Amino acid sequence: MALIGPEWLFGPRALNRRSKHAAGARFLPSYLPERDTPANRLFVEAYRKAYREDPDAYAYMGYENALAVLLTAADLNGQTYDGTAFIAATKKVSYFGLMPRGESALNNTNSAFLKRLFWVEAVKTKTGNRLKQLSILPVDPDTGVCKKQTAQNRN
Numbered sequence: 001m002a003l004i005g006p007e008w009l010f011g012p013r014a015l016n017r018r019s020k021h022a023a024g025a026r027f028l029p030s031y032l033p034e035r036d037t038p039a040n041r042l043f044v045e046a047y048r049k050a051y052r053e054d055p056d057a058y059a060y061m062g063y064e065n066a067l068a069v070l071l072t073a074a075d076l077n078g079q080t081y082d083g084t085a086f087i088a089a090t091k092k093v094s095y096f097g098l099m100p101r102g103e104s105a106l107n108n109t110n111s112a113f114l115k116r117l118f119w120v121e122a123v124k125t126k127t128g129n130r131l132k133q134l135s136i137l138p139v140d141p142d143t144g145v146c147k148k149q150t151a152q153n154r155n
Contacts, residue, residue, distance in 0.1 A: 007027065007028070007029040007030060007031075007057050008056060008057050010025065010027050010029065010122070011056030011057060011058075012033070012053045012054035012055070012056055012128075012129075013053060013056070015128075015129035016128045016129050018129070019124075019129075020124050022122045022124070022129045023122055023123060023124040023129065024121065024122065025121065025122040026119065026120065026122075026134070027120060028117045028118065028119055028137070029057065029117070029120060029131070030057065030101065030114050030116075030117055031055075031056075031057055031060045031061075031100065031101045031118075032101075032118045032120060032131055032133055033054040033055055033130075033131065034130060034131055034132070034133065035100070035101070035102070035118075035133070037097075037100075037102065038097065039098050039099055039100055040100040040101070040102075043055065043060070043063060043100040044100070047059060054130075055100075060100050060101055064099050064100065064101070064104065067095070067098060067099070068090060068093065069090075071093045071095070071098075072086060072089050072090045072093050075089055075092070076089050090106065091106050102115065103115050113139070114139045115138065115139055116136050116137060116138050116139055117136075117137045117139060118131075118133055118134075118135075118136055118137070119133070119134045119135045119136070119137060120132060120133055120134060121134055
């Protein structure tokens with residue numbers, strides 16, 4: 001029976017625990033450890049060295065969030081006391097070529113949004129299960145809807 005659910009159900013640990021039974025599973029993660037970009041290779045190599053497994057969704061999100069905070073704080077010369085100024089500065093920082101999952105951006109309500117999802121298949125290899133990219137699906141963020149929903153949730 002096919003397993004469906006959020007992407008963290010298909011992280012490296014979960015796939016490798018399922019062993020050969022994970023082979024053939026297809027799903028849409030927001031991050032692909034096998035993505036061949038300089039920033040991702042650097043991140044994955046360091047993560048594998050430290051933890052002896054591929055990074056999952058939590059790992060890349062934590063890394064990217066910390067990187068955004070540190071780059072913004074550096075641009076502000078450590079003056080991070082004004083939250084509004086910090087958010088404005090975060091939107092101006094260039095993350096080009098630095099994020100493992102690729103290009104990222106903030107919408108009008110200061111929430112990060114995805115620019116793409118990966119259609120992948122789990123493939124059994126000698127070193128465990130890996131994700132094979134089948135295609136990339138662009139995500140068109142409807143920032144107007146996001147802004148409206150955020151405003152409604154504040155009430």
